[in-house]
Structures are given as C-alpha cells and as structure tokens.
Amino acid sequence: MKTKIRIGMVGGGQDSFIGSVHRIAANMHDSSELVCGAFSSTKQKSLDSGKELLVDQSRVYGTYREMFRKESKLPEDVRMQVVVIVTPNNMHYPIAMAALDGGYHVICDKPMTTTLDEAVNLQKKVKQNKRLFCLTHNYTGYPMVKEARALIKGGKLGAIRRVVVEYPQSWLATRMETAGQKQAAWRTDPRRSGPTGCMGDIGSHCHNLVDYITQLKVEEVCADLTTFIKGRPLDDDGSVLLKFNKNARGIMWASQIAIGEENGISIRVYCEKGAIKWCHNDANSLYVSHLKKPTEIYRTGSEYVSENATSATNLPAGHTEGFYEAFANVYRNFMTAVSDSLEGKKVTASKYDYPTAADGVKTASFLHAIVASTKAEEKWVALQKE
Amino acid sequence: MKTKIRIGMVGGGQDSFIGSVHRIAANMHDSSELVCGAFSSTKQKSLDSGKELLVDQSRVYGTYREMFRKESKLPEDVRMQVVVIVTPNNMHYPIAMAALDGGYHVICDKPMTTTLDEAVNLQKKVKQNKRLFCLTHNYTGYPMVKEARALIKGGKLGAIRRVVVEYPQSWLATRMETAGQKQAAWRTDPRRSGPTGCMGDIGSHCHNLVDYITQLKVEEVCADLTTFIKGRPLDDDGSVLLKFNKNARGIMWASQIAIGEENGISIRVYCEKGAIKWCHNDANSLYVSHLKKPTEIYRTGSEYVSENATSATNLPAGHTEGFYEAFANVYRNFMTAVSDSLEGKKVTASKYDYPTAADGVKTASFLHAIVASTKAEEKWVALQKE
Amino acid sequence: MKTKIRIGMVGGGQDSFIGSVHRIAANMHDSSELVCGAFSSTKQKSLDSGKELLVDQSRVYGTYREMFRKESKLPEDVRMQVVVIVTPNNMHYPIAMAALDGGYHVICDKPMTTTLDEAVNLQKKVKQNKRLFCLTHNYTGYPMVKEARALIKGGKLGAIRRVVVEYPQSWLATRMETAGQKQAAWRTDPRRSGPTGCMGDIGSHCHNLVDYITQLKVEEVCADLTTFIKGRPLDDDGSVLLKFNKNARGIMWASQIAIGEENGISIRVYCEKGAIKWCHNDANSLYVSHLKKPTEIYRTGSEYVSENATSATNLPAGHTEGFYEAFANVYRNFMTAVSDSLEGKKVTASKYDYPTAADGVKTASFLHAIVASTKAEEKWVALQKE
Amino acid sequence: MKTKIRIGMVGGGQDSFIGSVHRIAANMHDSSELVCGAFSSTKQKSLDSGKELLVDQSRVYGTYREMFRKESKLPEDVRMQVVVIVTPNNMHYPIAMAALDGGYHVICDKPMTTTLDEAVNLQKKVKQNKRLFCLTHNYTGYPMVKEARALIKGGKLGAIRRVVVEYPQSWLATRMETAGQKQAAWRTDPRRSGPTGCMGDIGSHCHNLVDYITQLKVEEVCADLTTFIKGRPLDDDGSVLLKFNKNARGIMWASQIAIGEENGISIRVYCEKGAIKWCHNDANSLYVSHLKKPTEIYRTGSEYVSENATSATNLPAGHTEGFYEAFANVYRNFMTAVSDSLEGKKVTASKYDYPTAADGVKTASFLHAIVASTKAEEKWVALQKE
Secondary structure, eight states, rough: OOEEEEEEEEEETTTSHHHHHHHHHHHTTTTTEEEEEEEEEHHHHHHHHHHHHHHGGGBBSSSHHHHHHHHHHHHHSSOOOEEEEESOOHHHHHHHHHHTTTTEEEEEOOOSOHHHHHHHHHHHHHHHHOOOEEOGGGGSSSHHHHEEEEEEHOTOOOSSEEEEEEEEETTTTGGGTTTTTTHHHHTOOHHHOOOOOOHHHHIIIHHHHHHHHHOOOEEEEEEEEEEETTTTTTTTTHHHHHGGGOOOOOEEEEESTTTSSOOOOOOEESSSSSSEEEEGGGEEEEEEEEEEEEEEEEEEEEETTTTHTTOOOOTTTSSSSOHHHHHHHHHHHHHHHHHHHHHTTOOHHHHHOOHHHHHHHHHHHHHHHHHHHOOOSSSSSEEEOO | OOEEEEEEEOOOOTTHHHHHHHHHHHHTTTOEEEEEEEEESHHHHHHHHHHTTTTGGGGBBBBBHHHHHHHSSSSSSTTTOOEEEOOOOGGHHHHHHHHHHHTTTEEEEESOOOSSSHHHHHHHHHHHHHHHHEEGGGGGGGGHHHHHHHHHHOOOOOSEEEEEEEEETTTTTSGGTTTTHHHHHHHHHHHOOSOOOOOOIIIIIHHHHHHHOOOEEEEEEEEEEOSSEEETOOOSEEEEEEEGGGGGGEEEEEESSOOOSSSOOOOEEEESEEEEEEGGGTEEEEEEEETTTTEEEEEEEOTTHHHHTTTOOOTTTSOOOOOOHHHHHHHHHHHHHHHHHTTTOOOOOHHHOOOOHHHHHHHHHHHHHHHHHOOSSSEEEEOOOH | OOEEEEEEEOOOOOSSHHHHHHHHHEEEEHHHEEEEESSSSSSSHHHHEEEEEEOOOGGGSSHHHHHHHHHHTSTTSSSOOEEEESOOOOGGHHHHHHHHTTOOEEOOOOSSOOSHHHHHHHHHHHHHHHHHHEOGGGGSSHHHHHHHHHHHOOOOSSSSEEEEEEEEEOOOSOGGGGOOHHHHHTTTTTHHHOOOOIIIIIIHHHHHHHHHOOOOOEEEEEEEOOSSSSTSSSSSSSEEEEGGGGOEEEEEEEOOOOOTTTTTEEEEEEESEEEEEEGGGTTTTEEEEEEEEEEEEEEETTTTHHHHTTTTOSOTTTTTHHHHHHHHHHHHHHHHHHHHHTOOOOOOHHHOOOOHHHHHHHHHHHHHHHHHHHOSBOEEEOOOOO | OOOOOEEEEOOOTTTSSSHHHHHHHHHHHTTTEEEEEOOOSSSHHHHHHHTTOOOOOBOOOSSSSHHHHHTTTTTTTTSEEEEEEEOOOGGGHHHHHHHHTTOOEEEEOOOSSSSHHHHHHHHHHHHHTOOOEEEEEEEEEEGHEEEEEEEHHHHOOOOOEEEEEEEOOOTTTTTTGGTTTTHHHHHHHHHHHHHHHHHHIIIIIHHHHHHHHHOOOOOEEEEEEEEOTTTTTTOEEEEEEEGGGGGOOOEEEEESOOOOOOOOEEEEEEEESHHHHHEEETTTTEEEEEEEEEEEEEEOOOSSHHOOOOOOOOOTTTOOHHHHHHHHHHHHHHHHHHHHHHHOOOOOHHHHOOOOOHHHHHHHHHHHHHHHHHOOOBSOOOOOOO
C-alpha cells in the first residue's frame, strides 16, 4: 500500500506566510505528511507552532541541526525523508547543504541562495550526494504556464522575438518594515534577504518564468534598480533590458511599490508567427495569437489543451485553480520523483517537471548580473557562462 | 491538544468528481481526517477506492448501512464523527436520515433532496436529533460573496430593486450521457437526479447564492424549463422570472448547453443607491457601484474588506483563491461548529456561516415551484409558505 | 461630380441629445448636408438652434408642416431630399406620414411609432409612396454585430438554441424627470413616450438586435415590466421570457435603474455547435465559441472578418470605432440607397443593410405583446401574425 | 454668424490612411471645411482625390508650393486659413516652414520633423511668425487621458515614482513593405520616415503621452532599438529605460512586430499615494488606485469626472468615444484657438489644450537621444537641455 512521504520543515512558524502555503500545497494531494519541524528561532515558539500544526511535540526541535541529528537516529520508517526550507533567504544555503549532507531530499523556497557562488556550490552538492532538490518557483505550476511552454516548444509560433515580463506589487509602497510587519522586515534587510530586495524576491520569479516558458538563455542585461522608500537599504523596484540567445530581446520589470497592483506577474512572448500572453490575475486563461487569425483564449481544464497542462489540472474547466493548486502541482511532481527514488527508480528531474538546483543557479546568475549592471557605467553586462 | 475530526464518506469513489473536491476541501485546513468510507456501489470498488485514499481497509464498507452500524461499535475516540454524502441526488435523503439517526453530524452535497417533502422531513430530523447539518453550497464560501452579503446587509446600497443571476455551462451541449460519461449519466436520469436536471444541479446554486447575498425571499416564480438535447428526459436549460418580498424583482437562468461557458455563475444586485456584481470567472473581485461615483473593485485579501470576507481568506491579495479554497471555507466553518459542539458548546448555525438544512428547504421549495410553473398555464406560481 | 444629399431635420434643437448624434453621423462620411430644419417647439428656439448649426436662417422653420410646405416650393436642386425625425416618440408617426406624403425619404429615430397600428400604417405608406425609410437602430451599425449576423447566417454554429439579450442603464435610477432633465421628462411621460418607457426606449433596441443577428422570430412572450421609482407613470425596468420559431428560447431584460451600468446592451446566442457574445462596452470585440475549441476574439478591422463587417469599418484594427461610427454606418448605408434611388436605380432595402419600416413593425409588435403580457394572467402571449 | 474655418490639405490622397482621419476629425464638430488641397504626388492623382472629396477642382493643386502661392492670391474671405500636413514624415518640415511663411496656421501630423534641428527651427519659426501650430498627438484627445493628467496635476496621488508606457502593434510583423503596402513602404524607408521607424512612428506617441499626463521631463535614456525583420533598414521594435526629473523612473517599449496586438498604447503611473492606468483598448476607462482602498474605474461621460475630461466628451457615459472622437477633440481645441485668433484675441496655446511645436521639440529631443543611446556603449544618454 502507498504510504505518505514524511516531511520535516525548517522555518514556517506562526508568523510565516510561506510556511503555511507549503503545508497546504503538500497536503493537497495527500502524498506527504508533516512529521517534524524546527519552525522558529526559539524552541518555545517552535513548540507552540508544532502544537498548532498537530506535530508530535517530541519531534519539534529548537534548531535545524538538532532536527537533522535526532531524526537520523529514528528508525528508517519513522524519520523524515524530505526537508522543507521556508526561512529567510540567507538561511537557505546552510540549511540545504546540511540537509543534503544528512541524506535528505530538499524542497527550498526561492531564491535558492543569496549569492551566485552559494548557488553553484549547492548545485554541486545536489549532484554529489545524489539527492533530489526542488526550488518552489510556484508560477510554473499553473496549467496555462505549462501550456505556454508546450506551445512555444511545439514550434508553431515560430522563433521568439520579444519577451515582456513584469511583476508589480504594492505591499512595500510604504515603509511597512518599521511598522512591525515581520515579512517586510526581513525582506528589506540585506543581511537576511541578500544583495537585492525586490529582484531577489519577485524578479527571481520573472526570470524563472521566462526561462521555463521560452527556454531561451539571458546572455546580457542592462539594469536599473531603484529604492523609492527613503531609508530602505535594498531595491524596491527595477527595470532590466534583456538580450537572449537566438537574437531575442526583452524587458523585465518588477516593483513592490506599485500601488493598485497585487501579485501581477505576467508574461508576453512575441514570436515570428504568433504570440502568447499569460497574467497571474487571470491565471486560468492563456491568450494565444496568430498572424491573421483571431486571438484564442485557452482555458485550464479544456479538452483541447496539451497533456502538459492537463496533468497539472485538478478540476473541470471553469473551476478556478489558484495559488495553492499551482504550488501543489510543484509539490506533486517533486513528491512523485521522491517516491520513485525511494522505490529505487532512477530519477531524471526533467521528466518530472519541477524546478531544480540548476534553475536556481540560472536565476542566481541573472540576479548577480543585474546587481552588477545597476552599478556599471557600460550598457550591457554579460551573464557568467555556465 | 487539538485533534482532527473523523470523517466517513458515502460515495466519492474512483469515478466521482465531487468526492475528491470534498476530500481536498476537508484536508486544506487540516481540521479533519478521512477514517472510513462506503465509496462505491460494490464492495470491491469501494475497497479499491479506499486503497487509493489510504483509508484502512478494515474501515472500507460495502454499504452506508454497514458503515453506520459497524462504526457505531468502534470505541468513541476512534469511530467517525461526521458523515459526508457525495452520492447521486436521490440517495442524499435516505443516507442523511440514517446518518442523523446514527447520531452523526452530516455534510451533504447539494441539492439536499430530490423533493420538497423530503427536504422538510430532513430539516425536522436535524432539529429533533440535535445534530449539525451542512449543505455544500460552495459558492457562498468565496470571500467576495461574503463581502457582497455584508455590503447588502450593511444597508449603504439601499433597498434591493432587481436581481440578475445566471449559471451557464456547456458540458451537456452534446449527449454526453450516452457516451459513457458517468457524471452526465446520472445527472440526466430522473431516477437518480430527481424531477429537474439543470435546475437541480446548478439552478439550485443560483437560488442559494441569491438567498445568501440578498436575504430576500422568492415569493413567486414564472419558469420556462427546456430540454434542447433530443432524448434527454430532464431539463438542460431554463429561465425564471422572480418576484421577491419587499417588491424586488429578478431573473434567473441556467443552462448546461451554453457552448463557450464553463462554470459561469454570476450575480448582479441593483439597489436604490448602488449595486454589486460578482462573477465566478473572476471570483476574487467584487464590483461595487454607487450613484454618481466611480465603480470600485473590491479584491479578496485587501485591507478594506470586511471581517466576513477576511475570515474566509487564506492568502494576501493577488494570490488567487479558487474553487477548492471556497469549498474549504464551507468545511472550515462547519468543522469549527462541529468541534465546538463536540466540546459541549451550544452551536447556532448562523454564527458559523455555513449552509444548513433550512437553506436546503428554501431551495427545494424554489425548485418545486419552478417545476410546477413550467407546466402551469398561469403566469405566476407562488412558493409554499414555510 | 458627386453631390451631397440635402437633409432637413425635425427636432434636434439645443437641448436634444439624439439630434446632435444624427448630425455627426450624417457628417462623418460627407455624403449629406443639413440644409434646413424645424428644430424646436417654438420658432425662436428653432432659429437659435439653426444659427448654431450654421443653417441658413431662411430655411429654419417653426413647424414641420411649414418646412414641408415651403421646401417643396424651392427649386428641385435646392430643396431638401431627406427628412430626419428626432422628436419625442409620439411625433414620429404624424411627421413621418406627412414627410412621406410630401415625397421625402425619411430617417426616423426609434421606436418608429408608439403603437402597433401606427407602425403598420406607416409601413404601408412607405410602400405606397415608394419612398425610402430608415429607422436608426444604431447598434446594428457596429461591425462586430454585422459579423455576428454573418456567422449565424453562415450556419457553422448550427441552429440557435438560447438567446440572452440585456440592456441595463442607470440614468433613471433617481427621479431625474422632476429635476429639470428634459430627456428624462419626455421619456417618462406616456403622452410623449407611448405606452412603455424603458421597453420602448431601450427594450426596442434589444428586440431589433436579436432580430438582426439571429433572424429568428419572436412568437410568444411572457413579460414582467416594473416601475421602481415612485410616481413614475411608465416602466423603468422589465424582464421578458421569449419563445422563438424553430424551438429557440430566450430571455430579455432591460433596466434604466441599474446603477453602475451605462449603455450596457449585450447579446449572447448559444447554438448547437458554437456561440457568440457581443457587448456594447467592448463593441469592437466579438467572442466566438466552438465545441471543444478555444473561444476566439474577433476584432473590428481584422483581416479575417467577413465583408459584412469590413464594409462597415473605417479604421485599421485597434482604432476604436464607437457610437458615432456605428450610427454613421446606418447613415452611410441609407444614404447610398437614397443616392442610388435619386439616380433612378431600383433600391431593395435588404441589399443596403439598414433598418427599415418592416423592422419597425416587428419591434412595435413585440412591444405591443409585452405590454399586454404584463397585464395578462396567462403565461404566454402570442405576437400578432404579420 | 459663425463661419467655418477653411482648410487646405497637403497629402492625404486616395491611398492615405491618416488623411481621411484628419478630414473626419475636422468635420465632426462642423467648425471647418476642406476648401483646397495638394493631395498627392502627381497633379492627376490629386485631382482624382479632390473629386472624391468634393473639393472644387480649381482649388486642387499639384504641389504644396503651388497651393500656397495661388491660395494667397484669392480673396481673403475665400482662401484657406489653415494648412493640414499629412504627408510622409520627411516632408513635414519643408511644408510647415513654407506654410508658416505663407502666413497660414498649421496642423501637422506627428512626428513633427525627422530631426531635432528641424524641430527646433520649426518651433522658432512658429514664434517668429506668430502663427498657431498643432501637432496631432491624438491620444491626448481622449477624455480619460485628460482626466489622468488632471488627477496627477491635482496632487492627491502624490509624487510620481514609476512610469510604464508601451505601444505594441503587429502590422509590420511580416515584410509588408515589399508586398505593395504603401503605408508600410514609406514608414520603413529612412529617406521618408527619418532615422527611426517604430520609435518615430509610435514611440513618439508614448513620449508625448507620458509628457502630457505626468508633466515630468525625461532627462536620461538607455535604449535598445532592434530590427527583427530581415532587410528592413529601420527599427521595428525597441525598449527604453527612462530617468525623469524629480527622481522618477520608467520604462517605455514599442513594437510593430507584436502579433496579436493592435494599437495597444497604454500607460501606468505609480505615485506615492496612488496610481493610474489607461489603455487604448479600453479608452473610456481610467483605473485609479489608492493606498488601502479599492481601485476605482473612472468612465468617460460620468458626472464625477473633471471639467478637463468633460469638455472633451460628446456623449453620455457608455456611448463609446473612439479614435475619431479623440482626434476630433484635438481639432476642436485647435480650431477654437484659430477662431479666437482670427477674431483678434490673444491666444495662449496652453489654455486651449492642444499639442504644440514645443511638444514636437520635446519628442524630437527624446527620439534623438534614444537613437544615440542605441549606438552608445555607455549606459545613460542625457537629453539635450532645452
């Protein structure tokens, strides 16, 4: 009989937003259960969170190191199998490295690390230790994003010419971080968030979304990152010109001070014979245009969409699948890979369609380049060759 | 320490659509667990479904009667506490009556029963047995539907004049029921679906949505139900003129043959000083209009919305909450009521904001009247006084 | 060399809304010029309006009778050729009859007359006198409405099953008519507006739009007209169930008290194999749905639309064509017919695609039936056979 | 009595798109009449066009020089008063200079000239000769664009932080210019179009729209113009990073190869306390956002909009005003200025709200800088100080 995969969580305690998202996503398809955690910075807070989450108090730990050590001593059919990392950015790297060294598979929130060097090291470690690693770039979990990728890959739309990707938000339009909002506090703090604020937080999603859908490589960037809120040490807004391989061009912008916007990530890809548009605000639609024909509205759950989208769809067309469902699709695919791996099958990440450490390195390289470009006097800054 | 409420499910086996929706909704807030079930018409199918659902095979039953009988013999802290009914419509009544007699709380998919008499009996039984009963009219679980209700109730928009409610779908635009689609087969079969097809299935949602948001009573109807697909014994489309108390008027239509439509339930309420519009296709927005002012777009998760909506919201604004989340809100509210009841608190349904047997009776009365009206020669048919 | 057709206008003075619309529509394609008018109820007001409109004062008249009489004595190459009637509804009939008797072609605002009898008489007169008559149902002038008609006519979408047409407005949501608003004053006055208010004013457009696009006949109606504003003698809101020939069904509603709505006429036609949707708010788009394919967005000015739409399009796609342009399309088609007629060609209205007296009779018959139905106790009222 | 202002047109013959737009815009408010023209490159074509346009053949000329010379000899109350220039871009400058020297007022299509030097000279000439000059940046004619300007100017939204402006089109997505499309032929030819293609044609509108609404100055640019269609000598796509005065930042992109797009100019302005969004596709709406309040939809023709918008509105709310109406608003304002000037009043352009030669210089300076930036190796190129 099928059993649930056992998850241990680092971070994600009572004040966390993303911890709860991960738990609901993990729950949705019933493939895993939360068995232990080091949820907070202090043991007592961790215990309190564990109580709420119905986790056995004996398996709530004060630190991730304690968790990895003690879990490893539990019987094999009891101890956790996958570590979920939902801490501030600066902790992703040490925790992931320790988890991999502990022999655990890892699910890590984005951005993977705060520097490119760390990202490269982490990717190496994943390979060396032959563990599975999933980076939760959740927007790739939407069925219509998968459909966009399939359409571009299918070739009917022709070569890509121009990409427009944006991610406007408004939540940091005022100085929330000094008003007791913990999410805002660490995200605008370079020690915890890393060298970029807005770009690391949501520009990273833009990059991953472009990468996933277009399968192009960003080769050069010209970036202008800005901080609009006085006293904030990190960028809260920025624009980037993009040069891709295959002569494609593009533009990316992200902002956390764009009043009226919520989580408005969107992408438009203009090709030789057609184009696609996808907006998070209307995530179950994909607009597909063709030369001299009416634009078509592809819809999640419809009969005519490809297997790539269908396999990520839970409900008939018209039953909106939202943020949790997309996130749960990332989890489902990764958990299938973990399950196959536990059964001794050979697992190739690309078959399972989830974001990997390699994706994390690509985004880290992009972020590295745009931070450099913002300070540069020359127009174009090349990304490091992989 | 908090414990999960134990659920037993009747119906919802491998071919079911709504069974899986109930399970995911129940799972989402981690407040319940599925402990047993009579999932299918045969024991073997039920066992197979149970295996997939990770339910202990010893608690998978061949019939609901067997389940009620055997569960009642289990220790009190083991046996199921709530029965979830997700069978074809005609079975809701006998199962619910038996469950209530067995002392279980009940969650029942809509429509509550196939006749008004049954509905009235069921409501009486709920009262007599002092059990809790939840009817899963899931659309009332959307935060912006709750906001609409709060706005109307608040009185700023003035008295209601006109209501327009519709629910167009396309899935029965061809004769699916003879093509092996099981969902279509029972929904178009009067023995299993009851005296109406389209109206019982989705017109019932329209009625409940109007009732919930406007708090008006339908007093008289003039209905024209139709069957467009040859050979189909039940209505697949229909329109109804509505007279409400307080001199309000309205129109309702629903269709299962409306090509291009998915699950397009929407409602517009025009009042003396303003109006609201809500569409399932854009479920996280509520359009609020006022005399001589710009229309406002209220959004799920925003700071300015009322507690009614906020308490049904999981995520910050812009993180789309979809069908499962709305459904899970119904579950969450009901499970809170059940939990309070199990702790010995007195539970008044209206405080917990979930659809009850009384709502089921109101909708049954409405459906009864429109079926009568379709056959009538006089223009208006009055609903039975409650 | 081409010359402009000479227009005389009855009504449309300084306070008029629709008079100015007719003049701009007439001007747009430069095919006509305003040469004379009886613009207002008094000679002085008429002269003032004429001055503003740059009409020679000698050809500004105190009454339409004076205008018809005096113009007829002018040289043939000077006197007006077409009478435009833009008065309150009750005057359409006597003026049109007199104009036709004077030998003029006629453009008349809708509704054609206030009673069915008048409509029938007027149609007869048009035939007898062999004059051309245009009824300005301007919504049929939109290219995407013409495309909708062509698509339905083409047959690919299959037989029509259900029609939904609506026209919500808000401008009479308060008692404007007692607040000095002249438009509101005559439109809510039965002596000037006729036996219906909302229905005659905008329900008439709904009927004509359905008739034009579907080419079905309304055979029976069940109507519920209402007055929401106390003291208003005519309906300001209403709903109608529709039975068409060929077993099609439908629903129509119109309201002048629907706060938040502007001129929201829209139509949806669901057929056996597809469907179309058109909304005035987004008049340059037509949504075309098909079984098991993505919905397509047809756009005014695109290469793939039919000649019917293209010939009514002035600008490349994306250059919004609005209310005036649609109105001007009605004018253009009619003026082409007039021009051909003046050149002695035989003119068959259907070739020129403009609304005729026959259309006026159909709508009058519809309005007659819904007024009767509102008072009736039986459910269905049949339209008179033509 | 009011008389119509007499217009002579250079260019705008039978194959022209924009000539007809100017004529319809001029006609709409009846304030002017076309009395003469040099419509085409040859006398015969010009005569043919004149015939169609009902212009007296004696006043149809072979060249603009002939027109200026001969018209000047006509009696003062007969000869043209305003020259309309609707030729390819390279001819704007010589014709405008000659027209101003001839003592005529001038309406010129955009871009004003093909170089910055010419633009500066032309502006000087306008001042010296004390003639009125109107540049038809028609998008500023939309009521909701005027409302946006008024809202920003009013200050309630606070200081501007970020501007996003874009203008995607698809019409040059294939090599139309070699397929006999005359519009495409001259617009992609550097001799007739000037040193930029896409940017001069539509990027110029972006710049003017930003300038009009925000009243900020672009100080530095970083541009990446591209040509995607092989063999095309001018840019057909491009992106620009923008630095404004007052520390505002922005991004602009325009494309003529963006399949699926029509004339999708749009602007978003994010400020300290709010934001506005306007899209040409939905030109009668303006989305106005505020911190912690619902976004509002301002609509053309509504009671709550400012005088700036109302004075540019012809119809009640909901009667879509499109491209012609916006264009006609530019004409109306300019013709009012001309009329006042002809009556001897002192005319200050800013009071009349139409685009002037000063606006043309600003845009020329912007275009000059982005062409330079595309070739530059340094990141930022400053605009010349005015």
